[in-house]
Amino acid sequence: MFTFQVMGGKSIRAIIETSRPEIFARVRETYLAHHRGATINPNSYFLRFPEKPDARIIALPAALRADGDADGGPAGDANGGPGDGTARTGTARTGVAGIKWIGSFPGNVAHNVPRASAVLLLNDLETGYPFACLEAAQISAARTAASAVLGAEQLHGSRTAGRLAVVGAGVISRNILEFFHALGWSFDRVAVHDRVEEYARKSAGHAGALGYRTSVHTTLAGAVDGADVVVLATTAATPYIVEPGALAPGQTVLNISLRDIGPELIAASHNVVDDVGHCLNAGTSPHLAVEKFGHRDFIDGTIAQLVLGELPLGPDKPRIFSPFGLGVLDLAVGHEVLRIGREDGRVQDVPDFFAEVERW
Template identity: 45%
Template sequence: MRFDLSIINGKTVFDIVRAHRAECIRIVREAYLAHADGQSVNPDSYFLRFPDKPDCRIIALPAYLGKNFDVAGLKWIASYPANIQRGFPRASAVLVLNSYETGYPFAILESSIISAARTAASAALAAHWLNGQSRRARSLGIVGNGFIARYVYDFLVDTGWEIEDVRLYDRSPLESEKFRETACRLERHRAVTVVADAAQLVRACDLILFATVASTPHV
């Protein structure tokens, strides 16, 4: 028996996710159904915190998923909010996958992209079912215009959602403007508007995405 170990970098992960968004949603759906059938082991997460950096943490998340997956693994994900001011993403992560049969690790993957894609696929899946299995929205409101919001927006648009208007709110209006100019596909919408108040956004939209790491609620 061979015990090959593959190391998969971020660019490869990004290209695969971008080319297979609908498949990502299908896999996330199957994982939720396996969990609902009792075919998963999902222990507590373990938090590594630092006395001199109270807003930072690194989290270990072990899990096993059975049914058609039969794989165990560990996600090791760091959250350093100050990274945003340094010009790079808040989160970084690695994923280790182990064979259920032998326990041997067979893959190590860059996982901040996988984590974002899982979050986005879950959001798109929920939106589809909560919206009566329709992929049409009059107005999408996005509260928190960062990395995760970009992924959710891309998953919605790339899986056939028709969205007339988009409204953006962030505590930093510059982030909203940047999101509008660099993430939104303006030709796909009648209007994309930056709003100054989250409550105004909530009242105006029929589909709302919260993608923040706020310690106190926006609404």
């Protein structure tokens, strides 16, 4: 009960590199668990800084109950034991609670430092005691990428496309490219655009190393026009894709950075989100559209509904997936990475982390 363990980012990255299909499946499972009520996922809390208005540190608390325990019954794993991350056989999963604490400082990019840094704490559902701390920038990027590729698969309808447009050549889009590759996606071309051409060339070079034909575009339209799938992974704080017709009917748009698309374009598109209440918050493009038009009729539903076949989307409009980012995804992916890390001997024990383990 009182074991506490730590995993560093390099070990986590190594596990992710060999486990992307498993992480993708775990993200898919977790969306379905969230849909059936087997999660607790309150609103994220944003710590903002008046002197740095574009920067924030975000707390994402959440809990993922054991499979089948959607009614709020006793916590713990599916065998009645504590949810301390102990690996189990079969398809049922242990429950877990926790919090991701992630800093987003866009100014870092100018110094060639990643925008995001994070830690993930995992808690036992029976006692509330934390049992692990994981470097979570890698976990956050992996769950975001897996979510994006799941959205692409569901909205596009296959794992084959003509052109993939990548807008924003950073850590997130790099992870998305790696998940596309790991899941067997084929593209005729990967077109990359970034305001900094050097970053775009590096991203295109990475896509080329994965086996894709690539091109670098100095304009947004040059990358996006004619693309079957568009990835928006920028640090934009306000919409810049605002011109009518900027997105084409039937085009799949992964609105990963959430604030790139103007409210008029959102309202004129099919819109799928991860959680309606969460996504209509914090100045996202769908949130701005609700504020502008006074309704949410343009929201078709959630990614889980799409997976379950409950959202038929026509080819008459662009298809936009806007995942706000659910804390339960970080828990699920972090828990899975911890399980593999324990098996591989990549986890560090912290002896005597808790000073008192008995009341008297």
